[in-house]
Amino acid sequence: MLRDDTLPKLVGSATKPYLLIILDTIEKAGDEGSLLLTEILVLVKDFENIKLLLLGETSRIKHWVLPSDVVRHDLLPLLEIQRRQAVSILMGVAPSKVTIGIGKAAAIPAYFAMALEARHSGDQAEELLDELLVVVAPEKDASDRITAQAFERLGDKSLHAAQTKLPSPIQIANPTLFVCSAIQRLLAALHLVSLPVETAMALFHSNPLEMEPILRSLLVRLSTAGKSADLIEGLIRGSGTNAQLGALLISDFITESSKLRKQISGQMLAIIEESNLPVLQREKAGCVLSRLGDSRDLTALATVPAGEFILGDNIYPNSQPPEKISLEGFRIGIYPVVNRDFSLFVRETGRDWQSPDGFVPEKQNAPATDLNWFDAMAYCAWLTRRWRLNGKINPNEHVRLPTEPEWERSSRGDQNSSGNGELIYPWGTRWQDDTANYEELGMNARCSVGLFPKGRSPYGCYDMVGQVWEWCTTLWGEEMTTPSFRYPWADDGREALDAPGEIRRVLRGGCFSSGRxxxxCTYRGSLEPAGFWRGNGFRIVVASG
Incomplete structure (x- = not known):
């Protein structure tokens, strides 16, 4: 469409006040998809009246590095109450009596359609497919031909053509379901069960991102039959990206006592540190690493030397005027405080913590949130005692929250704006993609720390912007929009730790739901010290005195 001038002609002839261009099945662009999207955005960027709606299948495009101007939204799964109501209308029974399509797998629309056809609860996709085949193709020969055809369409033909003599097309009672690519992948996986393990491994290594859902379904079937060991060991064999993706795939199929646990943890860490895979794969790697045990020192500190730097900017009214100030040296957390460490504090002190995922194994290396300013201060006091006892800090050092200038120095270093409206980021004065967890990324949730090494600050700190707002010791004032303690910075009581509860405290850095x-490094936020939510966290400072 772009290469044959269709889209350029459409854009050039647009005369309506507003034009919505819908591009469907964008996954068919294949590996060139993200590049083509960039070209399309360049084409329409000067036309404010043109909006693009891009539709594609998540499992096929999740590895694309999307341009920052593209905001991603995933379709929500069907709620059980929605499915009960639909079946109630179709079957003429009360919603409370419905047993069809209420299982976990049936939350996916394609699988819900299978559940309706098979009259099945839909707890597991593979089980659901088996029941569907009994309905539409009860003869084994017919079902074998259906799975073989799916394998032919989805697989690498040059690889398996010599192994499988495919039959001529067949007719089934209700073929519409089998047009869906999600069901085609389930069928292809079922066909792979009858083929040598080497075939599945070769398919995966030829195109791991495309073949991942097929191999996942195959692993479900083999694991149920107790025959997955050879495939699991084959997928993690080797090195590089394929081995990383293989480890990511099999991570859901190993037990706590698996001999591959250490090897998989190493691959997850490599995915995060090398950052060669798209963010969705890195996000999952972080969760797997958390569950298996994150070996990183998530309490590590970066040294910020004493010196002068520019605080503030000329862009945001509450950050003006910029001025040069001096700071003593200090150390600051390379990462925000994570669930693993904050939950230890909670267990030892009995402090109340209303976190929905603070003790979830897959979230132990994610920033601790749903905590207020007083909680963060109490953690710092507890950690001071703990680190003094084990010798990690000297008796004259203490752990505390950063002041606002300390936070900004740690984030921007010695970077200055040219004065042409440039924002200052930890990585420079120009926006770069894949540097932070922010609104336009579309994750809409915290993730494991350290997934964006391109966004590190000059002192090596991760997640200084995006991810979670971070508490500072500094006072803001009582009004949300206008601070009482304005710039230029002054020794005017804004660091009074015993200020009344109605005085808001400064938050910095934005979070996963904050826009670009x-x-x-310079935008200032605030909240009442007793306030908390899932987007507020903190990092620590170690200083003398």
Whole structure:
């Protein structure tokens, strides 16, 4: 469409006040998809009246590095109450009596359609497919031909053509379901069960991102039959990206006592540190690493030397005027405080913590949130005692929250704006993709720390912008929009730790739901010290005195 001038002609002839261009099945663009999207955005960027709606299948495009101008939204699964109501209408029974399509797998629309056809609860996709085949193709020969055809369409033909003599096309009673690519992949996986393990491994290594859902379904079937060991060991064999993706795939199929546990952990860490895979794969790697045990020192500190730097900017009214100030040296957390460490504090002190995922194994290396300023201060006091006892800090050092200038120095270093409206980010004065967890990324949730090494600050700190807002000791004032303690910086009581509870405290850095204009080094936020939510966290400072 782009290469044959269809889209350029459409854009050039647009005369309506507003034009919505819908591009469907964008996954068919294959590996060139993200590049083509960039070209399309360049084409329409000067036309404010043109909006693009891009539709594609998540499992096929999740590895694309999307341009920052593209906001991603995933379709929500069907709620059980929605499915009960639909079946109630179709079957003429009360919603409370419905047993069809209420299982976990049936939350996916394609699988819900299978559940309706098979009159099945839909707890597991593979089990659901088996029941569907009994309905539409009860003869084994017919079902074998259906799975073989799916394998032919989805697999690498040059690889398996010599192994499988495919039959001529067949007719089934209700073929519409089998047009869906999600069901085609389930069928292809079922066909792979009858083929040598080497075939599955070769398919995966030829195109791991495309073949991942097929191999996942195959592993479900083999694991149920107790025959997955050879495939699991084959997928993690080797090195490089394929081995990383193989480890990511099999991570859901190993037990706590698996001999591959250490090897998989190493591959997850490599995925995060090398950052060669798209963010969705890195996000999952972080969760797997958390569950298996994250070996990184998530309490590590970066040294910020004493010196002068520019605080503030000329862009945001509450950050003006910029001025040069001096700071003593200090150390600051390379990462925000994570669930693993904050939960230890909670267990030892009995402090109340209303976190929905603070003790979830897959979230132990994610920033601790749902905590207020007083909780963060109490953690710092507890950690001071703990680290003094084990010798990690000297008796004259203490752990505390950063002041606002300390936070900004740690984030921007010695970077200055040219004065042309440039924002300052930890990585420079120009926006770069794949540097932070922010609104336009579309994750809409915290993730494991350290997934964006391109966004590190000059002192090596991760997640300084995006991810979570971070508490500072500094006072803001009582009004949300206008601070009482304005710039230029002054020794005017804004660091009074015993200020009344109605005085808001400063938050910095933005969070996963903050837009690009807020995830920078100079934007200032605030909240009442007793306030908390899932987007607020903190990092620590170690200083003398």
């Amino acid at each position: 204009l807020k995830v920078c």
